[in-house]
Amino acid sequence: MLSVVLVEPEGPANIGMVARTMKNFGFSRLVLVSPNLTDESYTYAVHARDILEKAVIVDTFDKALELFDLTVGTTGKPGRRFIPYRAPLYPWELRETLKDYTGEIGLFFGRESIGLTNSELEKFDFIVTIPTSENYPVMNLAQAVAVILYELSKARPEPLSESLKPATREEKEALVKIWIRLLEVLDYPKDEERREVFVKIFRKAIGKAFLYGREVHTLIGPLRKAVKKLEEC
Amino acid sequence: MLSVVLVEPEGPANIGMVARTMKNFGFSRLVLVSPNLTDESYTYAVHARDILEKAVIVDTFDKALELFDLTVGTTGKPGRRFIPYRAPLYPWELRETLKDYTGEIGLFFGRESIGLTNSELEKFDFIVTIPTSENYPVMNLAQAVAVILYELSKARPEPLSESLKPATREEKEALVKIWIRLLEVLDYPKDEERREVFVKIFRKAIGKAFLYGREVHTLIGPLRKAVKKLEEC
Numbered sequence: 123m124l125s126v127v128l129v130e131p132e133g134p135a136n137i138g139m140v141a142r143t144m145k146n147f148g149f150s151r152l153v154l155v156s157p158n159l160t161d162e163s164y165t166y167a168v169h170a171r172d173i174l175e176k177a178v179i180v181d182t183f184d185k186a187l188e189l190f191d192l193t194v195g196t197t198g199k200p201g202r203r204f205i206p207y208r209a210p211l212y213p214w215e216l217r218e219t220l221k222d223y224t225g226e227i228g229l230f231f232g233r234e235s236i237g238l239t240n241s242e243l244e245k246f247d248f249i250v251t252i253p254t255s256e257n258y259p260v261m262n263l264a265q266a267v268a269v270i271l272y273e274l275s276k277a278r279p280e281p282l283s284e285s286l287k288p289a290t291r292e293e294k295e296a297l298v299k300i301w302i303r304l305l306e307v308l309d310y311p312k313d314e315e316r317r318e319v320f321v322k323i324f325r326k327a328i329g330k331a332f333l334y335g336r337e338v339h340t341l342i343g344p345l346r347k348a349v350k351k352l353e354e355c
Numbered sequence: 356m357l358s359v360v361l362v363e364p365e366g367p368a369n370i371g372m373v374a375r376t377m378k379n380f381g382f383s384r385l386v387l388v389s390p391n392l393t394d395e396s397y398t399y400a401v402h403a404r405d406i407l408e409k410a411v412i413v414d415t416f417d418k419a420l421e422l423f424d425l426t427v428g429t430t431g432k433p434g435r436r437f438i439p440y441r442a443p444l445y446p447w448e449l450r451e452t453l454k455d456y457t458g459e460i461g462l463f464f465g466r467e468s469i470g471l472t473n474s475e476l477e478k479f480d481f482i483v484t485i486p487t488s489e490n491y492p493v494m495n496l497a498q499a500v501a502v503i504l505y506e507l508s509k510a511r512p513e514p515l516s517e518s519l520k521p522a523t524r525e526e527k528e529a530l531v532k533i534w535i536r537l538l539e540v541l542d543y544p545k546d547e548e549r550r551e552v553f554v555k556i557f558r559k560a561i562g563k564a565f566l567y568g569r570e571v572h573t574l575i576g577p578l579r580k581a582v583k584k585l586e587e588c
Contacts (some may be wrong), residue, residue, distance in 0.1 A: 145491040146487045146488060169493075257377040258375070258379055258402050261375075261376070262375060264497075265501035268501050270501075
């Protein structure tokens, strides 16, 4: 299931327009991070008031992140310098990427003024960007949501069988933790910054591999064993 | 070249948001039919004020129609009963349809409240509709524009050689006129309503054939000759 997450949306009307667009394209789950939600939002939602009423409100970006198994951030300023480990996807590439995924997806949109910050962008599994004119790349929030939901709604994933459940966030984090522990017991790389990069790359790889829970457990096993052996030495 | 045409837009802010979206996707020509254009429109255009300043304003739908060689209408209420002679295209089908066309295209959007009327929809060469949820199919105007321009901007036609110019509206109308004249001299079909249907179908066929000017002239020749002969009889 895909949820739309608005990070600190500034315009009350925009929140309502986003809810309306979601309903237009058959999405219903909205998460708001410290929103400026007012009566105006409900007016602009028109027949999508129910989406605002059911919206989950959290107070920090990180709390929103924790709600999902897989996270996607949007940016209007693509270019590799903003996203160290991954070139952004175009919306149709994102559709293809997500089409067989049945875990909980969070699709994050930033503030109207400054979007998502670079440190926020680094935390996502995927980054998506709408191809726009170089003369004026910055889109209105609700319109950017409309474009991406339109593209994603062209393909709806069929639920997979129970035995092929996508790994949850917790499972994936457990895998990352054992990796971090492994680097620690190896004391490798010695340089702290380099070690952080090793962790980051591992986390990104996990993110884009669409692992099933079963696969994660299969990966954790040997790593855990290795760590234990190394600790004993 | 593609122009966006807003037919009697009611919300001043929407006009501005449409201008902004146009600039986001690299389109610059806007035609407004009896718009409610105010300072608010300019505020919402943000960095696309120039598009509003250059906008062509006309007072009737028919005058806007006459500006183009090929016209496309948008509707949020698809279904064959509204469009007697053609099923609507989805935006990606429209992109494929228009991709090699180099004439003047008018992409028409209706009023926020009631969209385009059925009699207006009948006059377009093509109808396009965004696939939306049955629970809430009616989109915000500026968001509908964003979705369609996003889809169309995925492919930009290369200009064709001079010798392959698409037929202008005038050329196509001349062809339709000679067809009407032919039906008249034949006095066929006798029933007036049926005759109108014959004309309508002919006009639609011309519209979707993407004729070159040279082809139109080639078609007009024999028809004109036939009419002349028949009149002499």
